[in-house]
Amino acid sequence: MARLLAVLIACSFIAACTSTLQPEAPETAEAPSEVKLPDYAQAQKDKLAELFVVAENYDPQFRTQVNSREEKLTALLLAKDVGEIDGEQRFEVPAELISVWSYFRQLQLVGDAANLKAIWEGSDGSGKAHEHWYKTDTMNVFQANSIPARESVNYTMIIKGKGRLDAIRLDISEDGISRVFDDSPWSVLGADKPILPVTLDADLDATLSIGGITEFETDKYFRVYAAPWGGPWGVHDYFLDHGFTPGRQIYKIYPALELGYDDEYPNKPPFTEDPNRPHHADPAFFDSGWTWPQTIPDGIAERYPDLDYVLCLDEWPSFNRHAGEGIVNSRGTPKDFVAAGETAGRTLKLIVEQTGIAPKWVEVKNESDVPYEWSYHSVPDGQSWIKLADFHNKVAAGVKEYVPGTLVGGPTSAYPNFAGGDWRLARNQLEFMDNTKGHLDFYAHHFYESEALLFEDSLREGKNTYLLGRMTAYLDVVRAHQANTDNVVPLVISEYGSLSGGGKDHQVWKKLRNYSAFMVQFMQRPDELDVTVPFLIPFIWWEPEANDGIFKFESIDENRDLGSLTANREGIASGIPGSPMTGINPSKPRWFLDLWNGYTGKLVPISSDTTHVNVHAAADGNTLWVAVSNMKSQRLAVDLAGMIGKRKVKAAEQRRLYLDSGDLIYEEVDVCKQLAGVSLAAEETSVIKITLADPIVSEKTLTQTRHYGSRTLMPSGEPQSLAISAGDVVEPNSATLRVAVQRNDGFASPLTVTFNGNAIEVDLSDSQGIAKYDTVKEIDIPADWIKAENDVTLNQPDEGGMLAAAVLLLTSE
Numbered sequence: 001m002a003r004l005l006a007v008l009i010a011c012s013f014i015a016a017c018t019s020t021l022q023p024e025a026p027e028t029a030e031a032p033s034e035v036k037l038p039d040y041a042q043a044q045k046d047k048l049a050e051l052f053v054v055a056e057n058y059d060p061q062f063r064t065q066v067n068s069r070e071e072k073l074t075a076l077l078l079a080k081d082v083g084e085i086d087g088e089q090r091f092e093v094p095a096e097l098i099s100v101w102s103y104f105r106q107l108q109l110v111g112d113a114a115n116l117k118a119i120w121e122g123s124d125g126s127g128k129a130h131e132h133w134y135k136t137d138t139m140n141v142f143q144a145n146s147i148p149a150r151e152s153v154n155y156t157m158i159i160k161g162k163g164r165l166d167a168i169r170l171d172i173s174e175d176g177i178s179r180v181f182d183d184s185p186w187s188v189l190g191a192d193k194p195i196l197p198v199t200l201d202a203d204l205d206a207t208l209s210i211g212g213i214t215e216f217e218t219d220k221y222f223r224v225y226a227a228p229w230g231g232p233w234g235v236h237d238y239f240l241d242h243g244f245t246p247g248r249q250i251y252k253i254y255p256a257l258e259l260g261y262d263d264e265y266p267n268k269p270p271f272t273e274d275p276n277r278p279h280h281a282d283p284a285f286f287d288s289g290w291t292w293p294q295t296i297p298d299g300i301a302e303r304y305p306d307l308d309y310v311l312c313l314d315e316w317p318s319f320n321r322h323a324g325e326g327i328v329n330s331r332g333t334p335k336d337f338v339a340a341g342e343t344a345g346r347t348l349k350l351i352v353e354q355t356g357i358a359p360k361w362v363e364v365k366n367e368s369d370v371p372y373e374w375s376y377h378s379v380p381d382g383q384s385w386i387k388l389a390d391f392h393n394k395v396a397a398g399v400k401e402y403v404p405g406t407l408v409g410g411p412t413s414a415y416p417n418f419a420g421g422d423w424r425l426a427r428n429q430l431e432f433m434d435n436t437k438g439h440l441d442f443y444a445h446h447f448y449e450s451e452a453l454l455f456e457d458s459l460r461e462g463k464n465t466y467l468l469g470r471m472t473a474y475l476d477v478v479r480a481h482q483a484n485t486d487n488v489v490p491l492v493i494s495e496y497g498s499l500s501g502g503g504k505d506h507q508v509w510k511k512l513r514n515y516s517a518f519m520v521q522f523m524q525r526p527d528e529l530d531v532t533v534p535f536l537i538p539f540i541w542w543e544p545e546a547n548d549g550i551f552k553f554e555s556i557d558e559n560r561d562l563g564s565l566t567a568n569r570e571g572i573a574s575g576i577p578g579s580p581m582t583g584i585n586p587s588k589p590r591w592f593l594d595l596w597n598g599y600t601g602k603l604v605p606i607s608s609d610t611t612h613v614n615v616h617a618a619a620d621g622n623t624l625w626v627a628v629s630n631m632k633s634q635r636l637a638v639d640l641a642g643m644i645g646k647r648k649v650k651a652a653e654q655r656r657l658y659l660d661s662g663d664l665i666y667e668e669v670d671v672c673k674q675l676a677g678v679s680l681a682a683e684e685t686s687v688i689k690i691t692l693a694d695p696i697v698s699e700k701t702l703t704q705t706r707h708y709g710s711r712t713l714m715p716s717g718e719p720q721s722l723a724i725s726a727g728d729v730v731e732p733n734s735a736t737l738r739v740a741v742q743r744n745d746g747f748a749s750p751l752t753v754t755f756n757g758n759a760i761e762v763d764l765s766d767s768q769g770i771a772k773y774d775t776v777k778e779i780d781i782p783a784d785w786i787k788a789e790n791d792v793t794l795n796q797p798d799e800g801g802m803l804a805a806a807v808l809l810l811t812s813e
Helices: 002-019 039-055 095-099 233-241 253-260 295-303 337-355 384-402 420-436 455-460 470-484 505-522 590-596
Strands: 061-064 071-093 106-112 116-122 127-129 139-143 155-171 196-202 206-210 248-252 310-314 361-363 407-413 442-449 491-498 529-534 551-553 584-586 606-608 613-620 623-630 636-639 649-660 663-670 678-680 685-692 700-708 720-725 734-743 751-755 758-762 773-781 789-795 802-812
Touching: 039 071, 039 095, 071 095, 106 116, 116 139, 196 613, 196 623, 233 295, 248 253, 253 337, 295 337, 310 337, 310 491, 337 384, 361 442, 361 491, 384 407, 384 420, 407 420, 420 470, 420 802, 442 470, 442 505, 470 491, 470 505, 470 700, 470 734, 470 773, 470 802, 491 505, 505 529, 505 590, 505 613, 505 623, 505 649, 505 663, 505 685, 590 649, 590 663, 590 685, 606 613, 623 636, 623 678, 649 678, 678 685, 700 720, 720 802, 734 751, 751 773, 758 773, 789 802
Parallel strands: 196 636, 206 700, 248 310, 310 361, 361 407, 407 442, 442 491, 491 529
Antiparallel strands: 061 071, 071 155, 106 139, 106 155, 116 127, 116 155, 196 606, 551 584, 613 623, 623 685, 636 678, 649 663, 649 685, 700 802, 720 789, 734 773, 734 802, 751 758, 751 789
């Protein structure tokens, strides 16, 4: 009797779970409500007003936003028409500028300034010459945040050297800053727009195969930014318990081996130049028998005996540095590439010996597309990318000589803004791949989003964004070029995240939002990506005030020595026996781990009916995992009930991580009765765990394949023809042509696609007025149009744009 009663209760629960569905969400926007700012935000608002008052005294420069016609402040001039300098010239820096210094991104010496140095002196006795960031033909540029700016100190800037100084420019940003303070982080995001109904479609009777991959690969996505060593070990155990593992770390040769970290690696012998071979490291160092603390290999062996991870080598030793008049080499760009290769190989072999584990992927220079990392970019001979390829080839050979089997790659781009300089940056990248073909085993890039809060809105305001199609476009360009040059090797995304700094809730939210949004997009191409690593650091011990690591300090000693690395280094560094967990606690970024914990299973075909609402699904027994990533600036009501159909639902839990009125919120919500209208905030990624009464059984496999067009970087303004081979897939279930489209200020005319003689007109009116329009368009192609070899013509009559790549996505049973 008791058993029968239990069955009846269970059946009534199932019925209750599925019988009542939330009515369709209202489509009206909410009336705007007054935003109450916290004290720190009000202080920021007051400081912004102060900036615009101060700016009037320093020849302010403005940029007019194309849509709103708003004037945005881009820079101030501290001095102008200075003239010739031969020796030194002093400039007193007004206190009112120091008060608003945090707004300035760069200090620019404009003119014939390559040989001019900037030195700061403070009334508190501080002062030093500051490193260049980079140079151009007309500017010498310094990072403004590298210069001290304390309001209680009077500063003098000393310009030394020989040259001509036309102006001292304090740059804010290319896009400019509005005089109107953005209070949206403390509002309900998207409340000014209607709630958008979205329907998902899934085939729960099928397994999805993407390039032969049918299972969700957690080790490809669930990573943190860390090496498999670096304590305390309790931090490692925490993220391991959530299904995440170390993904990537940089090993800087000069500071680690030549300078040395005595507290971490005591008794290190001297790391010096080989007396008989200039620029080479003395092999005696590597043969000295020096060992790291035993806690490192022991801790790794206990947790990561078979871990594949990325290690990036950087900062070559002082005796192998690119140097010369006007050369700025702050990140150890080497002079002798053969010597660099040997040093890299020996260093990697040392790391493997000391840790007991070899990295699978080795990058040989961090972010080598930018001048401050690869100093040859600042030499105006046009050879910097050729040298960069030669460097990668020689260092790859050195690494493989000493650690056979290691995969070596690059260029580990900091900012793959392919459309920059009329697509010059893309051409540099493609030529780099051509010049390293056969030498490199993967190509690596980093993707960092802007500080924008709502990307759709910011795009209309003239800003760039990767997550609304631009990253997809650029990856398509890379893969198409690989396919067309017989150089198909995997991609590694060894860093991704946000350019937003700070530890306030809305700032941390931007980072966590980006991690999930990028990850869901990376999940769409598991066959092309080897590993992806969010820039989520487990414990930022060197910045005790930081709130954006998974762990943070419980308290900070306000009287600590500001010159020391951290308030309490002992026990925090790697390799110290018994590294304690005391004194640190999990912080809010841990919610990113909670959001994704447990997500696994066979891939399920799923789609969204709304652009910029990206989805992914996996089935594990009777559990259906669904990830919904909303990149709209609207709130959503998502219908999952239709795709579940008549299957009985036992439970449904929505994991939510979103920003509400300035507060970062993580919650787990029972949505069993709301599956017809699951709520998502603007730009929220939710993970929904649906438990069904019966296991999900796959009855078929749907295979998705990509077929890249034979040409890339095709200018608009005239018809462009290309070929796409479908190979053996001539009777697909469905077909989609994805075209990368870019044009500043958008297109005035539609795109006409002629596919095997059949014409389709693609509306591009949504692009108009967008200053940096750069995305993809997806066009449904009737399946019966597909042939083994397909002729495609792209005709967009507006000059000045780019049809960067085309890929045919075929799904077949």
